[in-house]
Amino acid sequence: MAATEADLRARRRAAAKTPDTRQRAAVSPPPTSSSVIDFRGVSKTYESGDVGLENATFSIDRGDFVFLVGHTGSGKSTIMRLLIKEHEPSSGSIRVAGRDLGEIDAKKVPYYRRNLGIVFQDFKLLPNRTVYENVAYALQVTGSGRKEIRAKVPDILRLTGLSTKLHNYPHQLSGGEQQRVSVARAFVNHPPLLIADEPTGNLDPETSIGIMQLLYRINRAGSTVLVATHDHAMVDRMRRRVIELEKGRIIRDEIAGGYRQREESTAEFGALMRGEPAPAPRRRADDDDFDSAFRD
Numbered sequence: 001m002a003a004t005e006a007d008l009r010a011r012r013r014a015a016a017k018t019p020d021t022r023q024r025a026a027v028s029p030p031p032t033s034s035s036v037i038d039f040r041g042v043s044k045t046y047e048s049g050d051v052g053l054e055n056a057t058f059s060i061d062r063g064d065f066v067f068l069v070g071h072t073g074s075g076k077s078t079i080m081r082l083l084i085k086e087h088e089p090s091s092g093s094i095r096v097a098g099r100d101l102g103e104i105d106a107k108k109v110p111y112y113r114r115n116l117g118i119v120f121q122d123f124k125l126l127p128n129r130t131v132y133e134n135v136a137y138a139l140q141v142t143g144s145g146r147k148e149i150r151a152k153v154p155d156i157l158r159l160t161g162l163s164t165k166l167h168n169y170p171h172q173l174s175g176g177e178q179q180r181v182s183v184a185r186a187f188v189n190h191p192p193l194l195i196a197d198e199p200t201g202n203l204d205p206e207t208s209i210g211i212m213q214l215l216y217r218i219n220r221a222g223s224t225v226l227v228a229t230h231d232h233a234m235v236d237r238m239r240r241r242v243i244e245l246e247k248g249r250i251i252r253d254e255i256a257g258g259y260r261q262r263e264e265s266t267a268e269f270g271a272l273m274r275g276e277p278a279p280a281p282r283r284r285a286d287d288d289d290f291d292s293a294f295r296d
């Protein structure tokens with residue numbers, strides 16, 4: 001009998017609370033009525049013949065916080081770009097909030113994207129607009145009036161720690177501040193789904209923590225968050241669900257996972273015991289550690 005939505009949630013909660021006995025989720029969990037993202041047998045082969053994704057099946061529930069990890073070229077950005085309909089799958093189906101992306105025609109794609117929060121490195125800020133205007137613009141294009149904009153923009157800029165930079169232009173900001181403006185812009189509409197591709201790429205560890213804290217707060221405010229990252233330390237510290245890709249295939253889907261598979265860390269431990277070069281110690285945070293690190 002298929003697991004009910006309540007069963008699945010209970011299993012996740014139990015596994016998240018017991019990191020030492022955390023279970024690996026079924027690689028193809030059934031979609032539930034609360035799935036925000038649902039990939040069924042999705043493959044993507046580019047015109048060049050390169051395989052971006054091979055037969056990927058997974059679903060992400062409303063309110064989840066999920067990391068996509070894997071070596072460079074493993075398919076993380078392919079998933080992100082399929083989600084924003086920048087590319088079409090070669091086969092399989094993708095649903096977002098219950099909607100089949102294959103049924104959204106090209107003219108409606110900009111409207112579809114406006115209802116997502118997107119933090120991509122190449123979704124640049126508008127260079128000739130101030131911080132305030134960049135964030136306000138995200139509201140203007142979804143039809144918000146001036147009154148709503150005046151109420152919402154200062155709020156999100158406070159949340160992202162940018163209140164003193166309202167009138168700066170992007171070139172007058174640090175990389176971390178620019179990234180925070182991207183997060184503010186992506187979140188100002190309170191999208192049900194926020195996707196971020198390498199949101200901490202090129203940032204120092206302290207700034208990275210700030211960005212992740214923001215994403216975590218956004219998640220706690222109700223948005224589902226999907227983050228593609230190479231940031232080992234952050235994934236190990238946050239211990240959320242981890243989907244790992246290798247050469248376009250999903251090779252791990254783990255609740256409360258670390259950046260690497262447990263077997264690998266066991267192998268590392270073995271190497272250490274044999275007196276081989278010691279890896280950097282890995283911290284296994286539990287939810288209390290996590291919450292204290294990311295408390296508002």
Ligand SMILES: Nc1ncnc2c1ncn2[C@@H]1O[C@H](COP(=O)(O)OP(=O)(O)OP(=O)(O)O)[C@@H](O)[C@H]1O
Nearest residue numbers: 046048050051052071072073074075076077078079
């Ligand atoms: N536009 C494209 N045209 C052709 N091949 C592509 C294209 N985009 C990605 N690929 C190929 O698809 C595979 C997966 O790439 P993808 O960008 O999804 O990996 P990634 O995991 O995001 O890598 P990174 O961590 O370096 O960003 C790679 O072999 C890549 O060369």
